[in-house]
Amino acid sequence: MDCLICNHHTKDTSICRRCEVTLRADLSQLPTLQQEAKNFLVPGRSGSGTVSTERSIGFNVNALDYSMANETISVLHKWEVPIRKGRSLTPPAYLKAHPTVELELEESVKFHLAHLEWSMDQEWVKDFAGQVKELYTKGMAVTKKFIEQPRRIPCPTDDCRSSIVMDINNLMAGVTCHKCRTSWTMYRLLTLAMNNPNKTFYLDMDAICLWLNLSPREILKIVNAHDISKKNGLYDIAAITKARDLN
Numbered sequence: 709m710d711c712l713i714c715n716h717h718t719k720d721t722s723i724c725r726r727c728e729v730t731l732r733a734d735l736s737q738l739p740t741l742q743q744e745a746k747n748f749l750v751p752g753r754s755g756s757g758t759v760s761t762e763r764s765i766g767f768n769v770n771a772l773d774y775s776m777a778n779e780t781i782s783v784l785h786k787w788e789v790p791i792r793k794g795r796s797l798t799p800p801a802y803l804k805a806h807p808t809v810e811l812e813l814e815e816s817v818k819f820h821l822a823h824l825e826w827s828m829d830q831e832w833v834k835d836f837a838g839q840v841k842e843l844y845t846k847g848m849a850v851t852k853k854f855i856e857q858p859r860r861i862p863c864p865t866d867d868c869r870s871s872i873v874m875d876i877n878n879l880m881a882g883v884t885c886h887k888c889r890t891s892w893t894m895y896r897l898l899t900l901a902m903n904n905p906n907k908t909f910y911l912d913m914d915a916i917c918l919w920l921n922l923s924p925r926e927i928l929k930i931v932n933a934h935d936i937s938k939k940n941g942l943y944d945i946a947a948i949t950k951a952r953d954l955n
């Protein structure tokens with residue numbers, strides 16, 4: 709058999725394992741991307757609500773669009789129609805709307821994941837997967853995930869104003885500040901930076917997930933519940949760690 713999505717040969721399934729994993733992952737990420745998009749509405753605005761002078765530079769219309777999720781929800785709802793019809797489920801017209809965009813999106817994603825095995829056998833699966841991929845790609849673009857930002861950490865040495873490029877995947881590796889020449893392991897450096905009362909240290913979602921061994925959903929829950937400070941899609945990792953330890 710050939711995969712309905714990528715045309716590669718498959719053993720006995722209608723879509724190949726790789727396409728299935730991708731489709732599942734793209735779908736599952738949509739709610740997180742939608743939530744994260746809210747942090748990119750205004751460049752340089754901190755989570756505390758203070759408006760910086762950068763605000764006049766502009767407003768990110770794509771991020772706003774994506775955070776409102778109109779397109780995402782309408783695409784997902786559209787694809788619920790053939791599934792509900794084919795599986796004799798309650799037709800969309802009889803469903804109650806959810807009170808928030810977030811819930812609406814989350815429920816639709818849940819629905820699609822629950823019926824994915826069935827959808828994978830339908831001849832329209834390629835169109836479905838293509839549109840989900842498009843939504844995912846838009847989310848990745850508005851949350852700037854395609855841009856590889858070097859992760860920097862403020863040097864914890866007193867009076868040293870340098871910052872150090874970090875490799876979060878390599879916590880036990882040694883690093884040296886190019887200015888004050890102090891050396892630490894990456895792990896020690898991160899711990900020092902997080903406990904530095906004089907400098908707030910912002911880090912991107914992926915790095916925070918790695919550091920705390922939590923999923924983006926779990927991190928966002930903490931961010932929203934504790935009003936964690938944000939900056940250009942980066943989060944105050946010390947505050948997140950503290951909030952997590954409170955739970």
Ligand SMILES: [Zn+2]
Nearest residue numbers: 711714724727
């Ligand atoms: Zn495939």
Ligand SMILES: [Zn+2]
Nearest residue numbers: 863868885888
């Ligand atoms: Zn230094």
